[in-house]
Amino acid sequence: MVKEYIASNQERFLNELFDLLRIPSVSADSKHKDDVRKAANYVKAKLEEAGADTVQLVETKGHPIVFGEKIVNPSLPTVLVYGHYDVQPADPLNLWHSPAFEPVVKDGKIYARGACDDKGQFYMHIKAFEIMMKQDALTCNVKFMIEGEEEVGSDNLPIFVRDYKDKLKADIILISDTSLISLDHPSITVGLRGLSYMEVEVTGPNRDLHSGVYGGAVANPINVLADMIASLHDEKGRVSIPGFYDKVVNLTPKEREALNKAPFVLENYKKDLDIAETQGEDGYTTIERTGIRPTLDVNGIWGGYTGEGAKTVLPSKASAKISMRLVPNQDSAEITELFTKHFQSIAPKSVKVKVTAHHGGQPAVTSTTSKAYKSAEKAFEQVWGKTPIPTRDGGSIPIVSLFKKELGLETVLMGFGLDSDAIHSPNEHYGIKNFTLGIETIVAFYQHFAK
Amino acid sequence: MVKEYIASNQERFLNELFDLLRIPSVSADSKHKDDVRKAANYVKAKLEEAGADTVQLVETKGHPIVFGEKIVNPSLPTVLVYGHYDVQPADPLNLWHSPAFEPVVKDGKIYARGACDDKGQFYMHIKAFEIMMKQDALTCNVKFMIEGEEEVGSDNLPIFVRDYKDKLKADIILISDTSLISLDHPSITVGLRGLSYMEVEVTGPNRDLHSGVYGGAVANPINVLADMIASLHDEKGRVSIPGFYDKVVNLTPKEREALNKAPFVLENYKKDLDIAETQGEDGYTTIERTGIRPTLDVNGIWGGYTGEGAKTVLPSKASAKISMRLVPNQDSAEITELFTKHFQSIAPKSVKVKVTAHHGGQPAVTSTTSKAYKSAEKAFEQVWGKTPIPTRDGGSIPIVSLFKKELGLETVLMGFGLDSDAIHSPNEHYGIKNFTLGIETIVAFYQHFAK
Numbered sequence: 001m002v003k004e005y006i007a008s009n010q011e012r013f014l015n016e017l018f019d020l021l022r023i024p025s026v027s028a029d030s031k032h033k034d035d036v037r038k039a040a041n042y043v044k045a046k047l048e049e050a051g052a053d054t055v056q057l058v059e060t061k062g063h064p065i066v067f068g069e070k071i072v073n074p075s076l077p078t079v080l081v082y083g084h085y086d087v088q089p090a091d092p093l094n095l096w097h098s099p100a101f102e103p104v105v106k107d108g109k110i111y112a113r114g115a116c117d118d119k120g121q122f123y124m125h126i127k128a129f130e131i132m133m134k135q136d137a138l139t140c141n142v143k144f145m146i147e148g149e150e151e152v153g154s155d156n157l158p159i160f161v162r163d164y165k166d167k168l169k170a171d172i173i174l175i176s177d178t179s180l181i182s183l184d185h186p187s188i189t190v191g192l193r194g195l196s197y198m199e200v201e202v203t204g205p206n207r208d209l210h211s212g213v214y215g216g217a218v219a220n221p222i223n224v225l226a227d228m229i230a231s232l233h234d235e236k237g238r239v240s241i242p243g244f245y246d247k248v249v250n251l252t253p254k255e256r257e258a259l260n261k262a263p264f265v266l267e268n269y270k271k272d273l274d275i276a277e278t279q280g281e282d283g284y285t286t287i288e289r290t291g292i293r294p295t296l297d298v299n300g301i302w303g304g305y306t307g308e309g310a311k312t313v314l315p316s317k318a319s320a321k322i323s324m325r326l327v328p329n330q331d332s333a334e335i336t337e338l339f340t341k342h343f344q345s346i347a348p349k350s351v352k353v354k355v356t357a358h359h360g361g362q363p364a365v366t367s368t369t370s371k372a373y374k375s376a377e378k379a380f381e382q383v384w385g386k387t388p389i390p391t392r393d394g395g396s397i398p399i400v401s402l403f404k405k406e407l408g409l410e411t412v413l414m415g416f417g418l419d420s421d422a423i424h425s426p427n428e429h430y431g432i433k434n435f436t437l438g439i440e441t442i443v444a445f446y447q448h449f450a451k
Numbered sequence: 452m453v454k455e456y457i458a459s460n461q462e463r464f465l466n467e468l469f470d471l472l473r474i475p476s477v478s479a480d481s482k483h484k485d486d487v488r489k490a491a492n493y494v495k496a497k498l499e500e501a502g503a504d505t506v507q508l509v510e511t512k513g514h515p516i517v518f519g520e521k522i523v524n525p526s527l528p529t530v531l532v533y534g535h536y537d538v539q540p541a542d543p544l545n546l547w548h549s550p551a552f553e554p555v556v557k558d559g560k561i562y563a564r565g566a567c568d569d570k571g572q573f574y575m576h577i578k579a580f581e582i583m584m585k586q587d588a589l590t591c592n593v594k595f596m597i598e599g600e601e602e603v604g605s606d607n608l609p610i611f612v613r614d615y616k617d618k619l620k621a622d623i624i625l626i627s628d629t630s631l632i633s634l635d636h637p638s639i640t641v642g643l644r645g646l647s648y649m650e651v652e653v654t655g656p657n658r659d660l661h662s663g664v665y666g667g668a669v670a671n672p673i674n675v676l677a678d679m680i681a682s683l684h685d686e687k688g689r690v691s692i693p694g695f696y697d698k699v700v701n702l703t704p705k706e707r708e709a710l711n712k713a714p715f716v717l718e719n720y721k722k723d724l725d726i727a728e729t730q731g732e733d734g735y736t737t738i739e740r741t742g743i744r745p746t747l748d749v750n751g752i753w754g755g756y757t758g759e760g761a762k763t764v765l766p767s768k769a770s771a772k773i774s775m776r777l778v779p780n781q782d783s784a785e786i787t788e789l790f791t792k793h794f795q796s797i798a799p800k801s802v803k804v805k806v807t808a809h810h811g812g813q814p815a816v817t818s819t820t821s822k823a824y825k826s827a828e829k830a831f832e833q834v835w836g837k838t839p840i841p842t843r844d845g846g847s848i849p850i851v852s853l854f855k856k857e858l859g860l861e862t863v864l865m866g867f868g869l870d871s872d873a874i875h876s877p878n879e880h881y882g883i884k885n886f887t888l889g890i891e892t893i894v895a896f897y898q899h900f901a902k
Binding site: 028029030088089091092095151152153179193195197199204205206207208209210211212213214215216217218219220222223225226227229230231233273274275276277278279280281286289290293294295297298299300301302303304305306307308309310311312313314315318319320321323325348349350351358359393394395396419422423424425426427 | 479480481539540542543546602603604630644646648650655656657658659660661662663664665666667668669670671673674676677678680681682684724725726727728729730731732737740741744745746748749750751752753754755756757758759760761762763764765766769770771772774776799800801802809810844845846847870873874875876877878
């Protein structure tokens with residue numbers, strides 16, 4: 001019956017999603033401020049159409065949060081759905097096969113920025129809600145909290161969560177913003193990495209210099225920055241910041257064994273990325289390197305002349321964006337401080353160094369024994385005919401630990417994306433099958449959770 | 452009498468130069484192709500006005516070369532003047548206090564891209580020529596060769612020099628494209644460094660990846676590039692490319708002592724650049740590091756997300772422009788090959804590396820005993836009341852060794868700029884006093900060289 005409803009409404013569902021995907025709600029870029037708000041209003045309208053009450057745009061210092069709810073009966077369990085309507089920047093634009101904000105369907109996949117992360121995924125919840133309302137099958141109260149700043153660190157969400165503590169009362173938080181191992185291997189994310197995101201600027205001379213006249217005698221900020229970045233890892237691929245690993249919880253051999261049971265074929269992984277070899281911390285598998293180990297990556301670097309041809313300049317400045325993925329129980333604020341101190345301490349006297357922090361987030365591990373988790377497990381078994389595998393994801397959803405801390409609520413990460421969906425990359429996409437099966441699974445979750 | 456002519460025509464001289472400086476003849480940037488030609492035509496017109504015969508634009512595969520001459524009497528010595536009318540790119544534009552191609556005079560200095568390098572300097576020769584013509588005092592035959600590709604490696608000049616071998620017959624080459632130690636310490640450049648200019652591209656995964664999902668398991672091309680760049684210098688500040696120093700001619704203690712006699716105040720140098728410390732190869736002074744030692748500098752670097760805010764991307768590619776300054780007897784082509792082999796050899800299997808060569812140039816040392824050098828010396832003594840100090844410059848004028856090789860001609864580097872003129876940098880400038888004294892000195896050179 002749910003299947004049928006989805007089938008007969010699929011075209012409308014997709015067209016609604018496409019309208020949302022056409023809005024370039026890039027939260028990181030201030031010139032898209034109005035687009036972000038436009039997306040918020042669109043989500044509000046769709047929640048209202050689906051049958052939610054008291055839907056509102058909650059203003060923040062940044063982008064608004066869409067909040068709405070449907071209380072069918074206070075005695076029933078309450079599900080709090082979280083999602084985000086903001087998206088990552090689309091560049092490099094020239095690598096997209098079709099425009100990032102003009103969704104197209106190819107081989108059963110929707111191509112657009114945000115198709116999977118997270119518009120396509122949270123929109124499944126609005127459609128699941130619509131179905132349950134239309135079919136008089138809403139077995140739980142439901143609350144929606146869809147924010148617009150996830151891609152920039154959810155800076156204003158903690159304030160909202162504190163202010164709306166009462167309104168956010170619920171039994172469980174349900175989030176679809178993660179991946180399945182594959183369509184053949186449904187999985188539920190039970191661990192997420194945290195994040196510290198830094199920006200550094202190295203200044204040498206007070207102006208760009210002629211590299212012939214000064215080269216060899218004046219510290220070149222690009223060379224210095226390269227030295228400093230290189231020194232952030234040791235020869236074993238470990239992050240060399242003092243204290244970085246102090247609080248890392250090491251898994252037991254048994255836990256590691258279980259983790260590595262997840263289906264993974266290194267050759268396919270390398271083939272998909274067109275790399276001859278993987279590279280990471282010695283002594284850990286690829287699944288462990290992305291799942292249970294902290295990392296440090298340069299996300300961007302720039303300095304000097306980057307135009308066409310050759311310019312013999314010894315630049316005044318060089319900069320980089322550097323982020324660290326954290327695991328339980330590393331603390332984002334503490335790591336941010338360790339990085340800042342260390343990076344300043346390794347700067348040679350010949351340069352000046354400025355370190356600033358972008359957003360951070362705490363790592364999280366969720367329960368695999370809660371009623372909510374078991375309900376999600378049953379929902380997958382019902383729709384997919386398979387028991388989902390619990391996995392540790394490399395990505396970060398900082399708010400999971402925030403909700404635990406502020407609201408005392410557990411989260412179930414019922415995501416339906418695939419790692420190959422190219423989120424944060426050109427040609428991001430989301431399978432229509434993932435979208436429709438996801439809706440069905442969400443509806444099934446409500447049924448099991450109400451029992 | 453020369454002084455008077457300059458004084459009474461100074462305003463016109465400057466206005467003519469300003470018109471030339473207003474033409475953005477950036478040879479490195481193809482979108483300025485027409486501007487480069489416009490500058491060439493302007494130079495041609497000015498040479499004709501000054502009295503040169505058979506002035507022509509010699510076409511090349513790239514930008515044209517302006518050639519003109521005045522043969523007063525075949526039995527007289529002939530001076531071949533070289534200069535270049537192309538300029539470096541002006542970016543970063545936001546650091547200019549006034550627009551790069553709208554010359555303004557502040558505190559007796561002309562501010563504009565090319566004011567010193569090399570429009571302001573070669574234009575002195577056209578005005579010196581005008582004076583000698585007007586005053587019937589041209590004591591030598593003179594030939595002008597003003598090219599438009601010096602800032603991009605003079606790729607087509609060797610072909611021109613071979614084709615015009617006969618037309619270029621002369622006794623000496625005179626170039627003003629270098630610096631004086633200071634207005635109080637006139638100097639003549641007797642050594643120039645060579646150049647190898649490379650571009651490298653490091654490719655990791657075939658697409659930009661989410662740094663959370665893949666970070667820690669897939670080689671990050673920016674981190675790898677940083678490692679590779681860092682490894683290009685050892686802890687003593689020496690370039691670590693095997694064979695890099697093999698052909699370097701080491702100066703004798705006596706030669707080094709003489710070199711270090713040049714007036715130089717480290718404190719002023721550091722203050723001018725606002726740096727706490729200089730940095731370079733162990734065991735050498737600043738004058739030696741820029742004058743007689745080869746170096747390696749990153750001129751530009753880019754990769755990943757460099758926009759506003761934070762993007763958690765593990766990029767597919769990272770690139771850098773890397774140049775090396777060479778000293779006698781290093782060979783540019785050989786160093787280019789050593790760099791290419793070495794850089795590819797140090798790349799980890801987890802990435803692909805592409806190395807391409809931009810322009811190069813050979814180092815050069817000029818005679819301090821030739822008649823031409825002595826004439827330049829006398830010219831300075833006459834106009835500046837001081838004997839010029841022979842210096843080794845860090846910059847490169849590749850054509851000096853080319854002329855020696857192809858035409859068998861010595862060069863006198865009679866430059867009138869100052870290291871503080873910020874050539875290749877924002878707010879490039881050139882002193883009006885340097886300009887007028889330069890013209891006077893050039894005229895004096897012809898008189899002494901004719902004796």
